[in-house]
Amino acid sequence: MTLNPVDQAVISQALLSAAREMGIKLYRSAYSPIVRDGKDASTGILDAEGNAVAQSDELIPMLVGSLSITFRSCAALYPVHTLKEGDFYICNHPYHGAHHLQDILIFVPIFHDGAIVGFSAAVAHHLDVGGGAPGLNSSATDFYQEGLVIPPSKYNLTTDWNDEGPLRRFIGANIRVPEQTLGDIDSQFAACAVGAARVTEMCDKYSASTVREAMAEMIAYTERRVRAAIAAIPDGTYTAEDAVDDDGLTDKPLPVRVTLTVKGDDLHVDFAGTAPQVKTHMNAPFASTVSAVLACVKAVLTGGDVPFNEGASRAVTISAPKGSLLNPNPPAPVRARMEASFRAYDVVLKALGQANPDHAVAPGYDCTTGFCLSHLKDGRYRVFIELRDGGYGASPRNDGCDAVAGPLSNCTNTPVEQIDADYDFFRIEAYALRPGSGGAGQHRGGLGSVRAYRILEEGVRLAIYADRFRIPAPGMAGGGPGAVGSCIIHRGNETIAVRSKDDVALRKGDLILLSSGGGGGYGDPALRDAADAARDRQLGLLAAD
Template sequence: MPLDPVTLAVIQAGLQQVCDEMDLSFSRAAFSPVIAEADDRSDGIYSASDGSLIAQGSRGLPVFVGVMQFSTRTIIERIAAGETEPPDEGDIYIVNDPYLGGTHLMDVRFAMPFYRGGRLVCWLSNTGHWPDTGGAVPGGFSASAISAEQEGLRLPPVKLFRKGVMNRDIWQIVCSNIRVSEQRIGDVKAQAGALMVGAERLAALMDRYGDATVEQAIAEMRALAARQMRAMIALVPDGRYEAQAFVDSDGVVDRPLTIALAVTKRGDGLEFDFAGSSPPCMGPMNSVRATTLSSVYLAMRHIFPDVPISAGAFDPLHVTGVAGTFLDASYPRPVSGCAAEVSQRIAEAVFAAMVQALPDRVTAAPAGTSGNFGLGGHDPATGADYVMYQISGGGYGGNADHDGLSNGCSTIGISKAPPVEIMEQKFPVLYRRYALHEGSGGAGRHRGGFGLDYEIELLRGEARASFVMDHGRFGPQGVEGGWDGALNRVEVIREGEVWVPPHLSKAQDIPLKPGDRVRVRTPGGGGYGPPSARDPAAVAEDVRLGRYSPLDAERLWGWQA
């Protein structure tokens, strides 16, 4: 007998609250600014049988929505095959292997079995972006890597905690292979603690409503999410919608990579066919299959945000044609740009295809880069080494109703740039500039939002900088006659000389001395609709606020003062 709607809604909200509390605990207890301030993490509950998603925190990164269910499934399958130790209560597995249902090496996943009366009910899992996992460059974003070993330490699923006690042998192996290892224990305890909070809250929920009722609700939630996604898909006119998106380069070979996509409405489902995309590349802009699938899921979450987060929402979405392309990387292909950059190009391709079918629901392309900037060195003032990781926002695309948001978070998540004050406190840097990248929004009836313009100066010691960004060659796509957003721009100023990376927004191991600076201007969003249809009063207001110069306004919109 189905649960009554009120009970189902209450339990669904309760499961969501469990995940939200895990997210909050993780961020509040973490040491690294990228987790504690930027919230580059996610927590969820996953099926004991196949790892499928049951619930995920509302403030977690959307790209992890699909990925963690694949990594949890991998753990379950490896346990069944005898390749990984079976679980006991209090165990926590650690894994960051991208090829086992992951993203890139810096996204480290923990998974803990949840038991009731000696019976495995589900898995609790979370992912946190560690500032460093070893490899050729501080921060792990090696723009020139040609193998996985150059990107850092790769861990299969192993027990970091056994019955609640840390496995010191595993931890010593980790610490021996990463930079600033003495600082990671704070993040590890925060990540494990978040899972323990989740176990406590989930136990309380099941105590209140009964195990059978909660498990019945979970099954009905999945079926309901599938029905809701199919109801949304019914709004899509029958047909085939084709689009392309481009990665600037792979960081090694200076030519673009193509994401070719055809979306076909088939009955009550959608097929996403990536046949014709570029083959695997030499550099780190390959994507593993789990991230590719998750990128499609998160793009559809952007389009249909009211569908609940559950594996059922993914059931009507079918991804094909990735085999043999750079969207289905296998070992030893490097993948550091996988989750942070390629995933956003995949989402952009989905938006560009779906806007043809649903122009009133889908936006022009957002900035589509996480702006990965790693800086590592030694601070003589503190006598300690450091690894700084900076992410940055960009403009959102315009849509049928209004202009795009300025300096929004990346497509793949809701992470925010760490506060300038925190970064200056923890690292030997000074932010000389932190402002909107004015004029960067693509022209249109509704223009794109603006990116970010920041400049960082190294104050003391020597350091090495690395970048893995994108949209330096192709701006975010405008739609319905709108113009593309402005390009991503990276400049390194050393002894008064300005240097631009040959790959535009990808470079590694750039030496910096005190007084050297790095300036980054992130992309604006694409414009929506023809620029000639924009309200002249809106153009005048942008000019009054200094967002566009009078000359640019005249060039883009034909505006006259």
């Protein structure tokens, strides 16, 4: 490296700060509650070749891990050297790097003195992108039924988007909530503009060549740190298994198996033995599998001082059988891909726990509960999507966190007050922790929570995808499993059990109780510290007698 260490430190932190500022701009200017409040989005800075350099660590790990994959699909069709000011790449195709159609990725080139020095990138989950049902089509048999497909493409902001340009009008004509979806895409462009401005300012101060060198060193630093952590693990082979509850059609579990091979400072992750792809939307495209693995490796083996960028992927190779749950063949539907992705995360977590017991963590509830309520009135759709929480797994040192988003999602709680302000066809009547839902152990698993939704209009539709309704988060080192989740509709004197993957027509007056599960406990429950147990009793965190 020819760049002096002080400049390297300043520029690298400035790039990370720019990525975080982009994220703040995105969710503070967003229109939909899932982005504005839930923060289901991510931002980042890429170098001129599309390698991820700096990514927002406050938003969604699952979304940032595949930025480079999607970028390369776009650049293969529209080479970087052909881009001009105002051009941008856009894609939501799940078999070209995007995770599912609801995640639209945008890449904006950053020019300095007429040359491209990098790209700013923003991805957001959109409330509705068309398809066979509002927000969530749980009956889709291929991904075409899940929404509007945007292949790897190049457009221009001035001619194709601004002032009701043709791309904007085309997307708006294919979705049910255009004011929110188009508004959120505008927020993505605003975030990318912030990233471009910050990188340009750095180039003005330090020169473009210096900034490019700093980008390359950031990637190299992450690779060195990840390789050093891998090298500290004893060489060998480590295996683990978990399962998705079912595919929504039968009760048959879908196994997810992994074999980790450590050799020196190289790590190979192989998902041979994982279930074949399924007919429903539980499949995870390979980009999602890559993101899940890298997020787990990064979290377990390094600290917060190591940026999540292209360097992590250079130390890890990942394979999954073609046609499997974690690498399906198109046109398999993939809307609910997070459940399989979380199981991929969990089995890698278990295997790394065998290889490095000091950093072992029990699996948590670790699933995305995609909960969608939609209503059509006076020719206008209203779509509400919420991603619910769950309990984290315990570790050798600490209890699991209570009622937080899973480690791949990192979404925040949507405030009840904001929901009341935005939606009038239902209301929240209860929201609380679930006592006793965390797995018992020397350190207990985190608790899940319960929310109650009262339906106030006729014609409301519930769509849900979730997991761990049947197979709980397992404990570790003698710890107990967490509680499973559930969804129940109270209709007068009738109680209706909703499956973890379901689609239900609701009636005015229905009360939905959606309960998330807890994380696995760690260690023998008999060894739990008496003071910790007393605090749990005092706070009402244990199951009632």
